[in-house]
Amino acid sequence: MAIIEAIPNVSEGRRPEIVERLAGALRSTPGVRLLDYSSDASHNRSVFTLVGDRGAVKSAILALFDAALAAVDLRTHQGEHPRVGAVDVVPLVPIEGVTMNECIALAKEIGSVVAERFNVPIYLYEEAASSPARRNLEDIRRGEFEGLAAKMAKAGWAPDFGPARPHETAGASVIGARMPLIAYNINLNTERIDVAKKIAAAIRFSGGGFRYVKAMGVKVDDRNLAQVSMNLTNHEKTPIFRVFELVKREAARYGVSILESEIVGLVPSAALVSAAEFYLQLERFSGEQVLETRLRAAE
Amino acid sequence: MAIIEAIPNVSEGRRPEIVERLAGALRSTPGVRLLDYSSDASHNRSVFTLVGDRGAVKSAILALFDAALAAVDLRTHQGEHPRVGAVDVVPLVPIEGVTMNECIALAKEIGSVVAERFNVPIYLYEEAASSPARRNLEDIRRGEFEGLAAKMAKAGWAPDFGPARPHETAGASVIGARMPLIAYNINLNTERIDVAKKIAAAIRFSGGGFRYVKAMGVKVDDRNLAQVSMNLTNHEKTPIFRVFELVKREAARYGVSILESEIVGLVPSAALVSAAEFYLQLERFSGEQVLETRLRAAE
Secondary structure (H helix, E strand, O other): OOEEEOOOEOOOOOOHHHHHHHHHHHOOOOOEEEEEEEOOOOEEEEEEEEEEOHHHHHHHHHHHHHHHHOOOOOOOOOOOOOOOOOOOOOOOOOOOOOOOOHHHHHHHHHHHHHHHHHHOOEEEOOOOOOOOOHHOOHHOOOOOOHHHHHHHOOOOOOOOOOOOEOOOOOEEEHHHHHHHOEEEEEEEEOHHHHHHHHHHHOOOOHHHOOOOOEEEEEEEHHHHEEEEEEOOOOOOOHHHHHHHEEEEEEHOOOOOOOEEEEOOOOOOHHHHHHHHHHHHOOOOHHHHHHHHHHHHHHH | OOOEEOOOOOOOOOHHHHHOOOOHHHHHOOOOOOEEEEEOOOOOOOOOOEEEEEHHHHHHHHHHHHHHHHOOOOOOOOOOOOOOOEEEEEEEEEOOOOHHHHHHHHHHHHHHHHHHHOOEEEEEOOOOOHHHOOOHHHHHOOOOOOHHHHHHOOOOOOEEEEEOEEEOOOOOOEEEEEOEEEEEEEOOOOOOOHHHHHHHHHHOHHHHHOOOEEEEEEEEHHHOOOEEEEEEEOOOOOOOHHHHHHHHHHHHOOOOOOOEEEEEEEEEEEHHHHHHHHOOOEEOOOOHHHHHHHHHOOO
């Protein structure tokens, strides 16, 4: 059975009754399991994590648009997190029994229906992007809702689906497909934030480091520790163990060691299994040997 | 949902039509998934791997006894592998949503029904054993089918269920509960079997090593390599990474390094995840963060 994960981000994080209504719209869609949702009041934003097959995910996202557009008005929305739409961004992630190409196709299908049914302009991003300039969410979102009308009037910023002007209250939505993202932090055995910043600069893509790593050096406030805080955007091509080992090596150059690392939120089993394969020097190993994978395959 | 794995071993590995009939008896039991089965002609033995909940596993094992007792006559059975019964041994393994104690209870329940319905004496072993002397399969099986009548007449060898004499054609059966067993080999960067034997002796329980490790030093015939060949009988208490690291350290004492390791057959996800946790120094990590685990929990 195909399992696709969707992580819609909605620009509402302060009214619990609205968030519950949105969660309810997802939860009540047949074939959908709502795994998690959380709201941030200062961001005024909620993030939902759901899984299902193609049809179920499509129905759930349409139901979410229906509920969110009735409740969110970006003209009066304020919050710290950048946003361009009421349903701001909808990434689709292939989990099991489904390819990236199928997730890209689903993103386009959902985008096309949303544009037609709700009159909301749609930008496709990441793997579903129609051009390299639209791969990065930050580029699409720059200017936010308030600058959207002017931006959409510029050459090159016509949406992939829907009208070439923002929806009055719901702006535009960004829909796409990507690999699962792993939020991964490494805490260093030091208080020196400058060391964490130097390591982050060395290992991230923008600094010449690994292609699928975003990183910054920060302070762990309550513990007086320096942290390399990362997003790993493709754990198959830039695996977690390789990032860990490089951070360890770079830290040693400053006489610093790794205190611990942590994964924030969910992680695909394969990302951890590949670390075990690396460190245990496993040869002739296949994911089919993992008992739980065999169980699901037999379902 | 409770998932229990059963790995019945049957004393028939030369007549494919019989093996197919036994597989069919398991496969056609409602709620059972037959994950794997294989036969060894020189051992004259077949091993079946199936999963299901309590009721399904019980029904499947009873169906297997029914089919095996009709087809196997130990009086004429020959093979290299030691055996005491037609259905020689049935380990039950807790996989998910079920405790070891529940598997022990199920082993007793199945043993009691088999003894009554088929008049086959039953010995409980491993975690289900009624005394320490019966924990080890080897101890129960010593003397094999041919020596069984004499053994059962001795003090201390009355079965846990059923008559105090062997079944005429089917001997006795050993049923129990245990943790999943991991067949794990480490190949050394040397031809020296003596080094593999010394390491094996140092790390195994019987030599004063880890409690849940059985190990021997062997030669990998077709590659001219020395191998430490192991069974890890409780990966929670003696984890795979700790065994790997100790073998590496012991090998270094002889100037030898690890070439590679391999897992033969199936491995529970948790055994690999714990290795990732160790090497990545993961803190505040819970199995609930593994996406696939969350998916199954939501089912």
